[in-house]
Amino acid sequence: MKKSIQFIFILCVWSCGQEIEKPTTFKPKVPSYFGGILPEPSYNKTTLEGIALGKKLFFDPITSSNNLVSCASCHHQNLAFSDDGKKISNAGVSGKNLHRNTPPLFNLAWQTGYFWDGGAKDLESQVFAPLQHPDEHNQDLKALIVKLQNHAEYPKLFAKVFNNEPISSQNISYAFAQYERSLVSYKSIYDNFLQKKDSTIFTSTQKKGLLVFELHCEKCHKYPFLTDFLYHNNGIDTTFTDESDERVFMGRFRITNDSADLGKYKTPSLRNILLTAPYMHDGRFATLDDVFLHYTNQIKVSKTLDENLKTKITLSEVDKIALKAFFETLTDYEFIKNPTYSIEK
Numbered sequence: 001m002k003k004s005i006q007f008i009f010i011l012c013v014w015s016c017g018q019e020i021e022k023p024t025t026f027k028p029k030v031p032s033y034f035g036g037i038l039p040e041p042s043y044n045k046t047t048l049e050g051i052a053l054g055k056k057l058f059f060d061p062i063t064s065s066n067n068l069v070s071c072a073s074c075h076h077q078n079l080a081f082s083d084d085g086k087k088i089s090n091a092g093v094s095g096k097n098l099h100r101n102t103p104p105l106f107n108l109a110w111q112t113g114y115f116w117d118g119g120a121k122d123l124e125s126q127v128f129a130p131l132q133h134p135d136e137h138n139q140d141l142k143a144l145i146v147k148l149q150n151h152a153e154y155p156k157l158f159a160k161v162f163n164n165e166p167i168s169s170q171n172i173s174y175a176f177a178q179y180e181r182s183l184v185s186y187k188s189i190y191d192n193f194l195q196k197k198d199s200t201i202f203t204s205t206q207k208k209g210l211l212v213f214e215l216h217c218e219k220c221h222k223y224p225f226l227t228d229f230l231y232h233n234n235g236i237d238t239t240f241t242d243e244s245d246e247r248v249f250m251g252r253f254r255i256t257n258d259s260a261d262l263g264k265y266k267t268p269s270l271r272n273i274l275l276t277a278p279y280m281h282d283g284r285f286a287t288l289d290d291v292f293l294h295y296t297n298q299i300k301v302s303k304t305l306d307e308n309l310k311t312k313i314t315l316s317e318v319d320k321i322a323l324k325a326f327f328e329t330l331t332d333y334e335f336i337k338n339p340t341y342s343i344e345k
């Protein structure tokens with residue numbers, strides 16, 4: 001009896017050995033107030049092996065023309081994948097300054113536009129920008145495929161994730177996207193509050209901060225992601241006429257060509273905000289005090305200024321201290337230790 005089972009087992013290993021094992025599909029853990037499921041496109045469902053491959057690529061400088069720059073050169077895990085306190089990064093292959101501040105990377109699966117102006121519609125296409133940009137990875141895609149094909153580990157990993165297909169720029173982008181989608185952040189003190197609906201979790205100063213926040217800021221930095229994922233002019237500039245550098249200084253207008261979108265940028269999430277200074281699309285504000293000063297005293301009026309910022313916001317010193325205390329509850333320390341905790345059983 002035992003022997004025949006062994007025999008069948010050996011037979012199967014022998015005859016099935018040539019086939020590639022299927023990657024492991026799974027459902028990541030996502031809180032109910034995020035909708036309970038991870039949004040993902042039907043053509044690129046996340047698998048455990050796909051995430052692992054995307055992670056390896058994300059941290060691997062093989063993805064740049066000089067083999068020195070990886071995504072992590074600018075997106076630092078310990079800072080929720082934002083940049084190292086730099087206004088503008090120059091960590092790419094050319095060493096030249098980019099034009100915008102490096103945003104953090106989390107809860108990306110729920111976004112419908114990537115970059116400060118929403119210039120990329122999905123993560124699968126977004127990644128080609130940093131890979132090919134001369135001031136980022138400066139990487140020719142065909143040359144990247146050759147490097148990966150000649151690598152000791154990548155061919156096997158790609159084969160398993162992508163059903164034995166050859167390594168292609170599409171598969172590369174799909175792997176990056178799977179890893180990025182799995183970066184879900186929902187373990188801050190604020191999340192404890194959302195889960196239990198119990199404000200005793202907060203100190204009295206934090207509770208006051210939440211009220212100030214709801215009154216002045218939550219309209220755009222919306223519950224539960226602390227962004228509405230939309231584009232607004234929050235009054236940091238008066239004119240948007242600089243057409244240089246492919247119009248990156250004109251906001252969402254660069255994408256839509258609609259003058260109503262001049263100076264509008266995507267509302268950034270305020271989750272992990274203490275880790276992501278400096279602030280705004282060009283990193284112009286070094287501290288939260290600079291940000292508060294902006295919203296209370298420096299709003300610049302222009303045609304596209306958001307309605308919600310047309311009435312003056314007043315914040316007392318106590319309000320500012322309370323807001324900062326509330327912002328402390330938005331840091332997800334678990335996430336920076338283990339950014340893919342949502343995929344754990």
Ligand code: HEC
Binds near residue numbers: 135176
């Ligand atoms: C040299 C620095 C640098 C490198 C290297 C880099 N990025 Fe970025 N990343 C940025 C900057 C700056 C932006 C914002 C650009 C903009 O909005 O115009 C950005 C934006 C993004 C966004 C959009 C986030 C959002 O909320 O809209 C994603 C996603 C992203 N990067 C992923 C990657 C991946 C994946 C890699 C590696 C293939 C990478 N980045 C490499 C600097 C960098």
Ligand code: HEC
Binds near residue numbers: 265267323
């Ligand atoms: C009308 C919508 C709106 C309101 C109201 C609003 N914000 Fe913003 N906020 C934005 C937009 C849009 C940006 C990005 C602007 C840019 O980069 O050019 C932003 C950026 C920020 C940033 C920078 C985040 C980063 O990662 O760089 C902080 C901090 C911030 N807001 C805090 C606040 C606070 C505090 C309040 C309330 C006092 C507030 N916001 C009210 C729309 C709004």
